Amino acid sequence: MTSQVTSSFQGTADLPKWVSPAMLLAFFLGSFTLQVMLASSTEQNELNLIPVAVFGLVGYAVALYALSRFVEGRRKATDRLVTILVTAAFSLALIPLLSLAYTVVQNGVARFDAEFFTFSMRNIVGEGGGALHAIIGTLEITGIATLISVPIGIMAAIYLVEYGRGTIARLVTFFVDVMTGVPSIVAGLFAYALFVIFFGPGVRMGLGGAIALSVLMIPVVIRATEEMLKIVPNELREAAYALGVPKWLTVIKVVLPTALAGIATGVMISIARVIGETAPLLIIAGFTASMNYNPFDERMMTLPVFVYTSYANQGVDMQSYVDRAWAGALTLMLIVMVLNLVARLISKYFSPKG
């Protein structure tokens, strides 16, 4: 140290900034070379990347900890070790996600073309065809489910937060909790059983699918809205009351606008949650190869069911069925992504500025 003045705040010297990334690189390269040498000596052609990552990471962590302990002292060494552990856990969690996105895109692009979005599967065996009927079905069924669930969900949440007292409120909360855990196949059976009462056995229609999805969606909307309404400061409600604003107007004009961004996000998440449901739609909406724009009559195809049936019932030209399934999966993922982007925009646009 060049400084003449020694301060009691000065600790031991820090490692230079480049040391940590340089060591990481060195250990991974070292581990990689080791594996290559090992593979060539045992005349294996396959290079296994898992030991490369494990040895590289463990070696890096141990070496950096030891070096840091020696140069920087115990506190900073522990800090570095924990940073490595947390970052490693994060990367580990990211791997399946990235791998999934990569696989879907890689397999999906083969049939992600104009024909896929302009044709149905009517009279198509083997190559060609598209999922327009499934896309329309998914949009219609999910749209109707949203129209049913959002008003019911938001109003139920308003009741629970603003008005609910005593036994009824506790019962509603309890059943919302129970409904959150209802398996989706049960929701499908419920919708089927309900529609059989009115239309007789063997009924298939898009509206039934929308009902089944609503059963799954309503508790999610209630929960999300409830949480958002709860964090609206009570002071704002009191400010409105003190101005002589009745309770219902306070809820509509003060509480809801303040919570709007969060509610919109919650609604989008609930849509994303149900748009990929397969089981209930398989039962009540059924599957078809033809276009059907009318959700009140006849079978209606949806994207998840399209993916499932393409994969489960492969025809003679197997590859074209598999390709269509992946393209359907890619489309579904993109729709969910767009919904998430919309939710972000809404929450950015509507959240209280200050």
Add this chain to the structure above:
Amino acid sequence: MSKRIELQKLNVYYSSFLAVEDVNMVIEPKAITAFIGPSGCGKSTLIRTLNRMHEVIPGARVEGQLLMDGEDVYGPDVDPVRVRRQVGMVFQRPNPFPTMSIKDNVLSGYKLNNSRMSKTEAEELTEKALVGANLWNEVKDRLDKPGSGLSGGQQQRLCIARAIAVEPDVILMDEPTSALDPISTAAIEDLAVELKEKFTVVIVTHNMQQASRISDMTAFFTIAGTGMPGKLIEYDKTEKIFSNPAEQQTEDYVSGRFG
């Protein structure tokens, strides 16, 4: 307009808990009445009964009589919403509506009640209320900006502008300066003195200098112990309370020997 408020044998309860016991007093119009006393003695509870705000809390209720210019505020046919339109309130922490602009905050008493008004009417009213709250010069160039972007003191004056825009008879202030710095506090105090020209002003404060500076009448409340009801000990002209109080407890409190 300003109104005389009479409290007769007023008891305030939270469910079965008696929070304030047997208050008898007359709050004069066109004057500032200060409520002082240690924490938990029921000052805030009592001020919230004056515009029926305390019954927003489940289980809260009032016994006795509260008359405003002779009209029973707790009468059987009285709509609490109508009471609150005549009795404005300013809270401890500034609470402008975060989704609204400065202008909309001032007009919120009308807008939230779906009252329609012409554009010129709205502009005149905004200016009048903001001038009345000594805030006009600071915000006149940014009336469309969100109210939450103002400083704490400005936000509190915005809340006062919002309260006086609906032209109430009485203005209640529940520790309006306890979250503000001395300069903003001075601005609010000056404003309170101006407001008493037109309104009945009731202010709860922990700051005894504030009470002695601005109020005409002072009420001293205290509490015998935890779980006991708060009581009105002495109510008199401010000079009397601070120079020569009749009760020993009052003297101990205002001279700083307790509380």
